Amino acid sequence: MYQTVFLKISLYVLIVCSLACSPKQPKEQLPYYNSPDFTPVFLAAGEDVTKTIPHTIDSFSFTNQLGNNITEQTVDEKIHVANFIFTRCASICPVMTKHMKMVEKEYATDNNLVILSYSVTPWIDSVNRLKEFAEQNKITSSNWHLLTGNKAEIYNLARRSYFAEEDLGFTKDSSEFLHTEHVLLIDKTKRIRGIYNGTLQLEIEQLIKDIKVLRDE
Structure with missing residues:
Protein backbone atom coordinates (compact mmCIF):
# COMPACT_ATOMS: atom_id res chain seq x y z
CA MET A 1 0.00 0.00 0.00
CA TYR A 2 2.73 2.44 1.00
CA GLN A 3 4.61 1.60 -2.16
CA THR A 4 1.53 2.41 -4.26
CA VAL A 5 1.05 5.74 -2.49
CA PHE A 6 4.73 6.57 -2.95
CA LEU A 7 4.53 5.78 -6.67
CA LYS A 8 1.48 8.02 -7.07
CA ILE A 9 3.19 10.90 -5.26
CA SER A 10 6.34 10.43 -7.34
CA LEU A 11 4.31 10.45 -10.55
CA TYR A 12 2.50 13.61 -9.48
CA VAL A 13 5.79 15.38 -8.68
CA LEU A 14 7.21 14.30 -12.03
CA ILE A 15 4.19 15.72 -13.92
CA VAL A 16 4.35 19.04 -12.04
CA CYS A 17 8.08 19.37 -12.72
CA SER A 18 7.57 18.58 -16.39
CA LEU A 19 4.91 21.26 -16.73
CA ALA A 20 7.01 23.80 -14.85
CA CYS A 21 10.08 23.10 -16.94
CA SER A 22 8.35 22.96 -20.34
CA PRO A 23 8.88 25.99 -22.58
CA LYS A 24 6.19 28.65 -22.41
CA GLN A 25 3.82 28.92 -25.33
CA PRO A 26 4.64 31.92 -27.52
CA LYS A 27 2.26 34.85 -27.28
CA GLU A 28 -0.31 35.16 -30.02
CA GLN A 29 0.90 37.59 -32.68
CA LEU A 30 -1.16 39.63 -35.10
CA PRO A 31 0.24 40.29 -38.58
CA TYR A 32 1.03 43.71 -39.99
CA TYR A 33 -0.47 44.95 -43.25
CA ASN A 34 1.88 47.13 -45.23
CA SER A 35 0.22 47.23 -48.66
CA PRO A 36 -3.28 47.59 -50.12
CA ASP A 37 -3.43 43.94 -51.16
CA PHE A 38 -3.45 43.07 -47.44
CA THR A 39 -0.68 40.51 -47.57
CA PRO A 40 -0.04 39.61 -43.91
CA VAL A 41 3.48 40.22 -42.62
CA PHE A 42 4.67 38.50 -39.44
CA LEU A 43 7.78 39.88 -37.80
CA ALA A 44 10.51 37.75 -36.31
CA ALA A 45 11.60 38.39 -32.74
CA GLY A 46 13.74 41.51 -32.57
CA GLU A 47 12.97 42.57 -36.14
CA ASP A 48 12.82 46.35 -36.63
CA VAL A 49 9.17 47.31 -37.16
CA THR A 50 9.93 50.77 -38.52
CA LYS A 51 12.13 49.37 -41.29
CA THR A 52 10.00 46.37 -42.21
CA ILE A 53 6.59 48.07 -41.92
CA PRO A 54 6.96 51.69 -43.03
CA HIS A 55 3.26 52.24 -43.75
CA THR A 56 1.33 54.11 -41.05
CA ILE A 57 -1.93 56.07 -40.91
CA ASP A 58 -1.30 59.60 -42.13
CA SER A 59 -2.07 62.78 -40.20
CA PHE A 60 -5.66 64.02 -40.31
CA SER A 61 -8.01 66.62 -38.85
CA PHE A 62 -11.79 66.21 -38.77
CA THR A 63 -14.76 67.20 -36.60
CA ASN A 64 -16.78 64.81 -34.45
CA GLN A 65 -20.46 64.72 -33.50
CA LEU A 66 -19.84 67.11 -30.59
CA GLY A 67 -18.04 69.67 -32.72
CA ASN A 68 -14.62 68.73 -31.34
CA ASN A 69 -11.51 68.60 -33.51
CA ILE A 70 -10.16 65.05 -33.81
CA THR A 71 -6.66 64.51 -35.18
CA GLU A 72 -4.01 61.79 -35.33
CA GLN A 73 -2.93 63.03 -31.89
CA THR A 74 -6.24 61.74 -30.53
CA VAL A 75 -5.06 58.20 -31.22
CA ASP A 76 -1.40 58.65 -30.32
CA GLU A 77 -0.21 55.62 -28.34
CA LYS A 78 -3.73 54.17 -28.49
CA ILE A 79 -5.34 51.31 -30.37
CA HIS A 80 -8.04 52.46 -32.73
CA LYS A 101 -21.60 48.83 -30.55
CA MET A 102 -20.35 45.41 -29.47
CA VAL A 103 -16.84 46.86 -29.47
CA GLU A 104 -18.06 49.96 -27.63
CA LYS A 105 -19.69 47.80 -24.94
CA GLU A 106 -16.70 45.49 -24.53
CA TYR A 107 -14.26 48.39 -24.05
CA ALA A 108 -16.59 50.91 -22.42
CA THR A 109 -14.08 51.78 -19.69
CA ASP A 110 -10.91 51.55 -21.78
CA ASN A 111 -9.62 54.99 -22.67
CA ASN A 112 -6.82 53.46 -24.72
CA LEU A 113 -9.26 52.17 -27.34
CA VAL A 114 -10.75 54.68 -29.80
CA ILE A 115 -13.39 54.13 -32.50
CA LEU A 116 -13.34 56.40 -35.56
CA SER A 117 -16.35 56.25 -37.88
CA TYR A 118 -15.68 58.44 -40.91
CA SER A 119 -18.63 59.77 -42.90
CA VAL A 120 -18.30 59.15 -46.64
CA THR A 121 -21.02 61.77 -47.29
CA PRO A 122 -19.61 64.65 -45.23
CA TRP A 123 -21.50 67.20 -47.35
CA ILE A 124 -24.70 65.70 -45.85
CA ASP A 125 -23.43 64.52 -42.47
CA SER A 126 -22.99 67.78 -40.60
CA VAL A 127 -22.01 67.87 -36.94
CA ASN A 128 -25.68 68.15 -35.96
CA ARG A 129 -26.65 65.24 -38.21
CA LEU A 130 -23.92 63.07 -36.71
CA LYS A 131 -25.06 64.02 -33.23
CA GLU A 132 -28.60 62.96 -34.10
CA PHE A 133 -27.25 59.70 -35.53
CA ALA A 134 -25.30 59.06 -32.31
CA GLU A 135 -28.42 59.67 -30.23
CA GLN A 136 -30.57 57.44 -32.45
CA ASN A 137 -28.06 54.61 -32.13
CA LYS A 138 -27.38 55.20 -28.42
CA ILE A 139 -23.69 55.85 -29.01
CA THR A 140 -22.57 57.18 -25.64
CA SER A 141 -18.85 56.43 -25.43
CA SER A 142 -16.63 59.50 -25.33
CA ASN A 143 -14.09 57.45 -27.30
CA TRP A 144 -16.34 56.81 -30.32
CA HIS A 145 -16.01 59.68 -32.78
CA LEU A 146 -18.30 60.11 -35.79
CA LEU A 147 -16.27 62.27 -38.13
CA THR A 148 -17.07 64.78 -40.86
CA GLY A 149 -14.91 67.17 -42.84
CA ASN A 150 -13.46 67.68 -46.29
CA LYS A 151 -14.57 64.94 -48.68
CA ALA A 152 -11.31 64.65 -50.59
CA GLU A 153 -9.32 64.42 -47.35
CA ILE A 154 -11.57 61.68 -45.95
CA TYR A 155 -11.47 59.70 -49.19
CA ASN A 156 -7.72 60.00 -49.57
CA LEU A 157 -7.17 58.95 -45.97
CA ALA A 158 -9.55 56.02 -46.40
CA ARG A 159 -7.99 54.73 -49.58
CA ARG A 160 -4.31 55.56 -49.14
CA SER A 161 -3.85 55.20 -45.38
CA TYR A 162 -6.48 52.65 -44.31
CA PHE A 163 -6.54 50.79 -47.66
CA ALA A 164 -10.31 50.82 -47.23
CA GLU A 165 -10.94 49.36 -50.67
CA GLU A 166 -7.73 47.31 -50.87
CA ASP A 167 -5.72 47.75 -54.08
CA LEU A 168 -8.76 49.19 -55.90
CA GLY A 169 -8.41 52.33 -53.84
CA PHE A 170 -5.27 53.41 -55.68
CA THR A 171 -7.15 53.55 -59.00
CA LYS A 172 -9.90 55.81 -57.72
CA ASP A 173 -10.01 59.50 -56.94
CA SER A 174 -12.23 61.46 -54.57
CA SER A 175 -14.94 61.85 -57.22
CA GLU A 176 -15.79 58.14 -57.02
CA PHE A 177 -18.05 57.16 -54.14
CA LEU A 178 -16.49 55.25 -51.26
CA HIS A 179 -18.62 52.50 -49.76
CA THR A 180 -17.03 49.63 -47.91
CA GLU A 181 -17.87 47.13 -45.19
CA HIS A 182 -14.24 46.98 -44.06
CA VAL A 183 -13.35 47.65 -40.44
CA LEU A 184 -9.66 48.27 -39.73
CA LEU A 185 -7.71 47.59 -36.54
CA ILE A 186 -4.79 49.97 -35.98
CA ASP A 187 -2.15 49.58 -33.28
CA LYS A 188 -0.54 52.18 -31.03
CA THR A 189 2.07 52.99 -33.69
CA LYS A 190 -0.68 53.66 -36.28
CA ARG A 191 0.09 50.47 -38.22
CA ILE A 192 -2.68 48.29 -39.67
CA ARG A 193 -3.03 44.99 -37.78
CA GLY A 194 -6.40 43.64 -38.88
CA ILE A 195 -9.17 43.88 -41.46
CA TYR A 196 -12.71 42.63 -40.84
CA ASN A 197 -16.09 42.52 -42.53
CA GLY A 198 -18.19 44.84 -40.40
CA THR A 199 -21.45 43.21 -41.50
CA LEU A 200 -20.50 39.84 -39.98
CA GLN A 201 -20.86 39.41 -36.23
CA LEU A 202 -18.31 36.59 -36.11
CA GLU A 203 -15.66 38.87 -37.59
CA ILE A 204 -16.41 41.60 -35.06
CA GLU A 205 -16.13 39.02 -32.30
CA GLN A 206 -12.68 38.20 -33.71
CA LEU A 207 -11.87 41.91 -33.78
CA ILE A 208 -12.70 42.13 -30.07
CA LYS A 209 -10.32 39.24 -29.37
CA ASP A 210 -7.59 40.77 -31.52
CA ILE A 211 -7.83 44.05 -29.63
CA LYS A 212 -6.99 42.11 -26.48
CA VAL A 213 -3.92 40.66 -28.22
CA LEU A 214 -2.73 44.16 -29.13
CA ARG A 215 -3.27 45.37 -25.57
CA ASP A 216 -0.84 42.68 -24.39
CA GLU A 217 1.92 43.53 -26.88
Whole structure:
Protein backbone atom coordinates (compact mmCIF):
# COMPACT_ATOMS: atom_id res chain seq x y z
CA MET A 1 0.00 0.00 0.00
CA TYR A 2 2.73 2.44 1.00
CA GLN A 3 4.61 1.60 -2.16
CA THR A 4 1.53 2.41 -4.26
CA VAL A 5 1.05 5.74 -2.49
CA PHE A 6 4.73 6.57 -2.95
CA LEU A 7 4.53 5.78 -6.67
CA LYS A 8 1.48 8.02 -7.07
CA ILE A 9 3.19 10.90 -5.26
CA SER A 10 6.34 10.43 -7.34
CA LEU A 11 4.31 10.45 -10.55
CA TYR A 12 2.50 13.61 -9.48
CA VAL A 13 5.79 15.38 -8.68
CA LEU A 14 7.21 14.30 -12.03
CA ILE A 15 4.19 15.72 -13.92
CA VAL A 16 4.35 19.04 -12.04
CA CYS A 17 8.08 19.37 -12.72
CA SER A 18 7.57 18.58 -16.39
CA LEU A 19 4.91 21.26 -16.73
CA ALA A 20 7.01 23.80 -14.85
CA CYS A 21 10.08 23.10 -16.94
CA SER A 22 8.35 22.96 -20.34
CA PRO A 23 8.88 25.99 -22.58
CA LYS A 24 6.19 28.65 -22.41
CA GLN A 25 3.82 28.92 -25.33
CA PRO A 26 4.64 31.92 -27.52
CA LYS A 27 2.26 34.85 -27.28
CA GLU A 28 -0.31 35.16 -30.02
CA GLN A 29 0.90 37.59 -32.68
CA LEU A 30 -1.16 39.63 -35.10
CA PRO A 31 0.24 40.29 -38.58
CA TYR A 32 1.03 43.71 -39.99
CA TYR A 33 -0.47 44.95 -43.25
CA ASN A 34 1.88 47.13 -45.23
CA SER A 35 0.22 47.23 -48.66
CA PRO A 36 -3.28 47.59 -50.12
CA ASP A 37 -3.43 43.94 -51.16
CA PHE A 38 -3.45 43.07 -47.44
CA THR A 39 -0.68 40.51 -47.57
CA PRO A 40 -0.04 39.61 -43.91
CA VAL A 41 3.48 40.22 -42.62
CA PHE A 42 4.67 38.50 -39.44
CA LEU A 43 7.78 39.88 -37.80
CA ALA A 44 10.51 37.75 -36.31
CA ALA A 45 11.60 38.39 -32.74
CA GLY A 46 13.74 41.51 -32.57
CA GLU A 47 12.97 42.57 -36.14
CA ASP A 48 12.82 46.35 -36.63
CA VAL A 49 9.17 47.31 -37.16
CA THR A 50 9.93 50.77 -38.52
CA LYS A 51 12.13 49.37 -41.29
CA THR A 52 10.00 46.37 -42.21
CA ILE A 53 6.59 48.07 -41.92
CA PRO A 54 6.96 51.69 -43.03
CA HIS A 55 3.26 52.24 -43.75
CA THR A 56 1.33 54.11 -41.05
CA ILE A 57 -1.93 56.07 -40.91
CA ASP A 58 -1.30 59.60 -42.13
CA SER A 59 -2.07 62.78 -40.20
CA PHE A 60 -5.66 64.02 -40.31
CA SER A 61 -8.01 66.62 -38.85
CA PHE A 62 -11.79 66.21 -38.77
CA THR A 63 -14.76 67.20 -36.60
CA ASN A 64 -16.78 64.81 -34.45
CA GLN A 65 -20.46 64.72 -33.50
CA LEU A 66 -19.84 67.11 -30.59
CA GLY A 67 -18.04 69.67 -32.72
CA ASN A 68 -14.62 68.73 -31.34
CA ASN A 69 -11.51 68.60 -33.51
CA ILE A 70 -10.16 65.05 -33.81
CA THR A 71 -6.66 64.51 -35.18
CA GLU A 72 -4.01 61.79 -35.33
CA GLN A 73 -2.93 63.03 -31.89
CA THR A 74 -6.24 61.74 -30.53
CA VAL A 75 -5.06 58.20 -31.22
CA ASP A 76 -1.40 58.65 -30.32
CA GLU A 77 -0.21 55.62 -28.34
CA LYS A 78 -3.73 54.17 -28.49
CA ILE A 79 -5.34 51.31 -30.37
CA HIS A 80 -8.04 52.46 -32.73
CA VAL A 81 -10.73 50.92 -34.90
CA ALA A 82 -11.86 52.65 -38.08
CA ASN A 83 -14.83 52.21 -40.38
CA PHE A 84 -16.62 54.25 -43.03
CA ILE A 85 -20.34 54.98 -42.95
CA PHE A 86 -22.99 57.52 -43.87
CA THR A 87 -26.08 58.36 -41.88
CA ARG A 88 -28.55 57.91 -44.74
CA CYS A 89 -27.23 54.46 -45.61
CA ALA A 90 -30.00 51.88 -45.36
CA SER A 91 -27.98 48.82 -46.35
CA ILE A 92 -24.73 47.85 -44.60
CA CYS A 93 -24.24 50.85 -42.29
CA PRO A 94 -26.97 50.03 -39.74
CA VAL A 95 -25.56 46.51 -39.40
CA MET A 96 -22.01 47.81 -39.09
CA THR A 97 -23.05 50.34 -36.44
CA LYS A 98 -24.87 47.62 -34.50
CA HIS A 99 -21.74 45.47 -34.55
CA MET A 100 -19.45 48.36 -33.62
CA LYS A 101 -21.60 48.83 -30.55
CA MET A 102 -20.35 45.41 -29.47
CA VAL A 103 -16.84 46.86 -29.47
CA GLU A 104 -18.06 49.96 -27.63
CA LYS A 105 -19.69 47.80 -24.94
CA GLU A 106 -16.70 45.49 -24.53
CA TYR A 107 -14.26 48.39 -24.05
CA ALA A 108 -16.59 50.91 -22.42
CA THR A 109 -14.08 51.78 -19.69
CA ASP A 110 -10.91 51.55 -21.78
CA ASN A 111 -9.62 54.99 -22.67
CA ASN A 112 -6.82 53.46 -24.72
CA LEU A 113 -9.26 52.17 -27.34
CA VAL A 114 -10.75 54.68 -29.80
CA ILE A 115 -13.39 54.13 -32.50
CA LEU A 116 -13.34 56.40 -35.56
CA SER A 117 -16.35 56.25 -37.88
CA TYR A 118 -15.68 58.44 -40.91
CA SER A 119 -18.63 59.77 -42.90
CA VAL A 120 -18.30 59.15 -46.64
CA THR A 121 -21.02 61.77 -47.29
CA PRO A 122 -19.61 64.65 -45.23
CA TRP A 123 -21.50 67.20 -47.35
CA ILE A 124 -24.70 65.70 -45.85
CA ASP A 125 -23.43 64.52 -42.47
CA SER A 126 -22.99 67.78 -40.60
CA VAL A 127 -22.01 67.87 -36.94
CA ASN A 128 -25.68 68.15 -35.96
CA ARG A 129 -26.65 65.24 -38.21
CA LEU A 130 -23.92 63.07 -36.71
CA LYS A 131 -25.06 64.02 -33.23
CA GLU A 132 -28.60 62.96 -34.10
CA PHE A 133 -27.25 59.70 -35.53
CA ALA A 134 -25.30 59.06 -32.31
CA GLU A 135 -28.42 59.67 -30.23
CA GLN A 136 -30.57 57.44 -32.45
CA ASN A 137 -28.06 54.61 -32.13
CA LYS A 138 -27.38 55.20 -28.42
CA ILE A 139 -23.69 55.85 -29.01
CA THR A 140 -22.57 57.18 -25.64
CA SER A 141 -18.85 56.43 -25.43
CA SER A 142 -16.63 59.50 -25.33
CA ASN A 143 -14.09 57.45 -27.30
CA TRP A 144 -16.34 56.81 -30.32
CA HIS A 145 -16.01 59.68 -32.78
CA LEU A 146 -18.30 60.11 -35.79
CA LEU A 147 -16.27 62.27 -38.13
CA THR A 148 -17.07 64.78 -40.86
CA GLY A 149 -14.91 67.17 -42.84
CA ASN A 150 -13.46 67.68 -46.29
CA LYS A 151 -14.57 64.94 -48.68
CA ALA A 152 -11.31 64.65 -50.59
CA GLU A 153 -9.32 64.42 -47.35
CA ILE A 154 -11.57 61.68 -45.95
CA TYR A 155 -11.47 59.70 -49.19
CA ASN A 156 -7.72 60.00 -49.57
CA LEU A 157 -7.17 58.95 -45.97
CA ALA A 158 -9.55 56.02 -46.40
CA ARG A 159 -7.99 54.73 -49.58
CA ARG A 160 -4.31 55.56 -49.14
CA SER A 161 -3.85 55.20 -45.38
CA TYR A 162 -6.48 52.65 -44.31
CA PHE A 163 -6.54 50.79 -47.66
CA ALA A 164 -10.31 50.82 -47.23
CA GLU A 165 -10.94 49.36 -50.67
CA GLU A 166 -7.73 47.31 -50.87
CA ASP A 167 -5.72 47.75 -54.08
CA LEU A 168 -8.76 49.19 -55.90
CA GLY A 169 -8.41 52.33 -53.84
CA PHE A 170 -5.27 53.41 -55.68
CA THR A 171 -7.15 53.55 -59.00
CA LYS A 172 -9.90 55.81 -57.72
CA ASP A 173 -10.01 59.50 -56.94
CA SER A 174 -12.23 61.46 -54.57
CA SER A 175 -14.94 61.85 -57.22
CA GLU A 176 -15.79 58.14 -57.02
CA PHE A 177 -18.05 57.16 -54.14
CA LEU A 178 -16.49 55.25 -51.26
CA HIS A 179 -18.62 52.50 -49.76
CA THR A 180 -17.03 49.63 -47.91
CA GLU A 181 -17.87 47.13 -45.19
CA HIS A 182 -14.24 46.98 -44.06
CA VAL A 183 -13.35 47.65 -40.44
CA LEU A 184 -9.66 48.27 -39.73
CA LEU A 185 -7.71 47.59 -36.54
CA ILE A 186 -4.79 49.97 -35.98
CA ASP A 187 -2.15 49.58 -33.28
CA LYS A 188 -0.54 52.18 -31.03
CA THR A 189 2.07 52.99 -33.69
CA LYS A 190 -0.68 53.66 -36.28
CA ARG A 191 0.09 50.47 -38.22
CA ILE A 192 -2.68 48.29 -39.67
CA ARG A 193 -3.03 44.99 -37.78
CA GLY A 194 -6.40 43.64 -38.88
CA ILE A 195 -9.17 43.88 -41.46
CA TYR A 196 -12.71 42.63 -40.84
CA ASN A 197 -16.09 42.52 -42.53
CA GLY A 198 -18.19 44.84 -40.40
CA THR A 199 -21.45 43.21 -41.50
CA LEU A 200 -20.50 39.84 -39.98
CA GLN A 201 -20.86 39.41 -36.23
CA LEU A 202 -18.31 36.59 -36.11
CA GLU A 203 -15.66 38.87 -37.59
CA ILE A 204 -16.41 41.60 -35.06
CA GLU A 205 -16.13 39.02 -32.30
CA GLN A 206 -12.68 38.20 -33.71
CA LEU A 207 -11.87 41.91 -33.78
CA ILE A 208 -12.70 42.13 -30.07
CA LYS A 209 -10.32 39.24 -29.37
CA ASP A 210 -7.59 40.77 -31.52
CA ILE A 211 -7.83 44.05 -29.63
CA LYS A 212 -6.99 42.11 -26.48
CA VAL A 213 -3.92 40.66 -28.22
CA LEU A 214 -2.73 44.16 -29.13
CA ARG A 215 -3.27 45.37 -25.57
CA ASP A 216 -0.84 42.68 -24.39
CA GLU A 217 1.92 43.53 -26.88
